[in-house]
Amino acid sequence: MTQTEISTTSAPEAVPAHAPTAQWKWWQYFTFNTDHKVIGIQYLVTSFIFYLIGGALATAIRTELATPAPNLVTPETYNGLLTLHGTVMIFLWIVPAGAGLANFLIPLMIGARDMAFPKLNAVAFWMIPPSGLLLVLSFFLESPQAGWTSYPPLSLMTGKVGEGLWIFSLLISGTSSILGGLNFLTTILRMRVPSMKLNDMPLFCWAMLATSGLILIGTPVLAGALILLAFDLLAGTAFFNPTGGGDPVVYQHMFWFYSHPAVYIMVLPLFGVISEVIPVHARKPIFGYQAIAYSSLAISFLGLIVWAHHMFTSGTPAWLRMFFMITTMIIAVPTGIKIFGWLATLWGGKIALNSPMLFALGFIAVFVIGGISGVMLASVPFDIHVHDTYFVVAHLHYVLFGGSVFGIYAAIYHWFPKITGRMMNEPLGIVHFVLTFVGMNLTFMPMHELGLLGMNRRVALYDPRFTTLNQVATVGAYVLAVSTLPFLFNAVWSWMKGEKASENPWRALTLEWQTSSPPEIENFEVLPVLTTGPYDYGMNHHSESMAETTAAATGSS
Template identity: 50%
Template sequence: MSAHAHDGPRKGMILHGGTKLSDYFIFNTDHKVIGIQYFITSVFFFMIGGALAMLIRAELLTPNSDLGNYLGDGYEYNSLFTMHGSVMIFLWVIPILAAFANYLLPIQVGADDMAFPKLNATSYWTYFLGSVVMMAAFFVGRPAEQPLLWNIAVALVAIGTIMMLFGTFRVVGWMQMVGISLLSMGVFILWGPTAAAGNITILLTVLTVLMFVIGGRFGTERTSAYVLGCSLLILALCNLLGGASLGIPGAAAGGWTAYPPLSASQTANAPDGQTLWIIAVYILGMASQLGAINMIVTVARMRAPGLTMGRLPLFVWTVLAQSILVIGGTPVLGGTGLALLFERLYGMTFFTPADGGSALTYQHLFWFYSHPAVYIMVLPAMGLISEIFPILSKKPVFGYKAIAGSSMGITFFGFLVWGHHMFTSGMSPWLLMSFMLGSMAIGVPTGIKIFNWIATLWGGKITINSPMLFALGFLAMFVIGGVSGIMLAAVPFDLHVHDTYFVVAHFHYVLFGGTVFGVYGATYFWFPKVTGRMYNEPLGIIHWVLNFVGFNLAFLPMHWLGMMGMARRIGVYPEEFQYVNQLSSFGAFLLGIAAVPWLINLVWSAYRGKEAVGNPWGGLSLEWQTSSPPPIENFPEVPTVTHGPYDYGKGIKPPIVEELPAFQPIPAPAAD
């Protein structure tokens, strides 16, 4: 941002052109606002998921159930790791990547917004509702035991209803949203032991009406409200027609995979929270799908003049690949979830072998989504560090076409290898072999990326700062996770370590060591762009050191535990595992503490950081060719692209933002 547009340095938080703080709490269609909404919400859930992880590691400090009085070692422990996994995957990793995609993708393609801005906002609020449903599972059915909670719930419903009605009729966006959240929360808590089916019907009907209201009130792209409304109507009507549940309080405890027959039965080990879990996952999947449609159309139709597909930043390529995976995979999870839900609620039979169903079919359908989902969770993070490496080593990216193509290769293979999660479930040996070879083949496009990143760094003028350290951390940790992934893809080895801590170590190296490191790096890298202020570098490096040490201390020993045969998902374990488990727990606590400097840095720097220029890293892609933060339309005039995004060292002078026309705040358009 050029200094001459303002009188002296600006104080406090810098919001991008024309927005007010209150815009961040309502149904706002600006993609930058939505990106920040996604970011804040998912970081909140990251903290909750992290707290659950701390509880898990505290329980695992000793072989016995020493926290038994508070936690228990049976159902309660199961619900801990189930909710940890679900929160981290559905409420943190996927939405945080949506945050970056929402903020960066339209700017990187030189557009003023997404193709369907209102659909985009609908997508965020759908995610928000899904998260409310997911978290409500903790409170389900408790009021019978706790009169105070009951009163709170009644108050929530009353206040929520009034606010929603007022918000709807007086067109006060934030009131409508807050009202609906309170109302849903209250209804969930009230969903007591007797009237499960009835209350859930009310809730889903409310959600349906809400979707139509959003659609009608804000004139959403016609299809979006319709799609959402109808999908929720399916659930509502089926509840209306169906029987009653037993009404068992408690959160989901079937693991994040929710395998039947456990998850399909109404027992104390799969209580009503499990039903809510399925509904939440369905709603969150809906949000992903709407987002994916939006991303694809934006990239297809809204690229700036001169920005050919071969000049797209690599992050855009990975978001494109991710969106294809979402479109092909997530609806299958939705359909499977519906079947599981009906089986739980109405005595229908799909997955319970005792009644003639097939548990294996669930596993196939679930992994047909959830294997592509691991690429949904990691591909955009790969895109983020593909942006960081070339800029901070001042070199053109090595093998642009190879990196872009390998994203598509991962997408293609990603749909063909789900069976490697089911090697011990029973299938034809010929299938085992083809799934094994297919899974190993994914190592090829992934390896292409790794080697191209290394070649990009090779001989470069590397700037060592927080984003670069985290990107390098991604590279190193992801290789470890990738190599243990190749090991797990081998059938004989997998049969040995299936469902042990080796698997836990593997996916934490990929998802934390990969995605979360990439996301940490990206928050520093784009921090000046989003907030208009620089982050604090020493604090960022402290964060990296704590994070790197804590991460490896927590998860490296898990390989060892798994090889020794410690099963995952157990709260009480044989004594010989205690020493290694303690090591892992201390690492996990360190990892938890490591997030503190990050949060302090984000908040403090947003208010007090040094003012940032438009192009602090000297980047050539489009997001660096506008002010920090960008004006409401991203670019004062439609940019024309004449070179690739990583053409460093070719004599192209990185645009300096002071040369751009002075920043003129454009008033935000009215909500309607």
């Protein structure tokens, strides 16, 4: 009976006369699907769930720090909270969220029908859930306590089971990341529509090219370090254990050889996003296309030779510290080039202050602060002074929260109409932005001062004279926690009931906007032919010819 009911009601919908494009059924988003758009959404939604978990851990950490005494959780649990918070946010939120954006956008932006290796792509995604489960599980079984850096010998002494799970979780997510990078690189280099030369690519693709290079060179070295660490932990060898004659500093070198580039793996895709969002909503061609494109490559090259600035206090010899100090400071140059390019694009533009643009502007504002404190930390004498204090915590959150998370939000608001075919609610978006921006600065700005005053990081217990600033930060963290609610509501409600989006609601010129919203299963009815650059806004002849292409594409259906 129920069956017949369903078939009669669904029959008219099954063959709608007006449905122009082939789409997946809702349940196919939960399966091993090889469509890059499905995989992109899977990455984004999964990583956002881990963002909420990581955020809950952060809220617990800040609640504990609201008072100087460790009275909410035991110090051991506190160590577990901060270890999990860092690891989840890095390996299960920002890195896979970047992979999700890249998956959804790269083939659409370069006019391809899918990624170069669709099956491998799906395999890479499906490694994320088990990796995340292992990590969450590790918290409950002898939680790892050595922080996301997991330095031996500390990591060999605390929570053996949890540490083992932690290592295997990271090996899995690292493999996933490598397979993703391999796919992005091949797709960008080999699958562009014939009319698109490298210098016609959207800047997001340049950023992903640079990111993929870093992933492929850096991540395997982390895997090597983790394999040796696993031997120390589980087989009783002593590679990194000084009591057995090993050298813990070797671990630090291997770890940071990946984990410094990882900072760029986490922020370069979002640099790409900002380069897309700003010209569209300022209605101006991007300033210095080639400078922004090549600065991504410069960042990824320099990013590989700066790692030991994390180890200025690990007995690194003076001449080596000098080398790493200079290379680290040089990275500010290509980064500055990008920021200059974005500001020059905004200059004199017709700026629409909508949610994607607000997050992009917020990104620039807070990332610059993180960049400046980064240059301060690059300087050896200053770094030795504030090493392992809250100044470092403030810096990295300005870069990773103010940079990466603002960038991811900008991307979601910007591409939501393309991904779901519906518009997001604008007032809610603005509420979300204001809460995030205020909460972010309230949480992390006081940490600069805490660090300069000498408050150590990674401790549940602190001197009572730091109480006020810590309480400000805790209030900020609660504002941040609340700020996710309007976003969550907005995303879920808009996805189901939002206003239908047209093909190109922002009147953008890149190829992903020249197909239906959401794009049909193989992206384009007819593969597009480039007649205009990706950012030729305000150039009349170009927008006309782009209209022609669009008309030709829809006309042939």
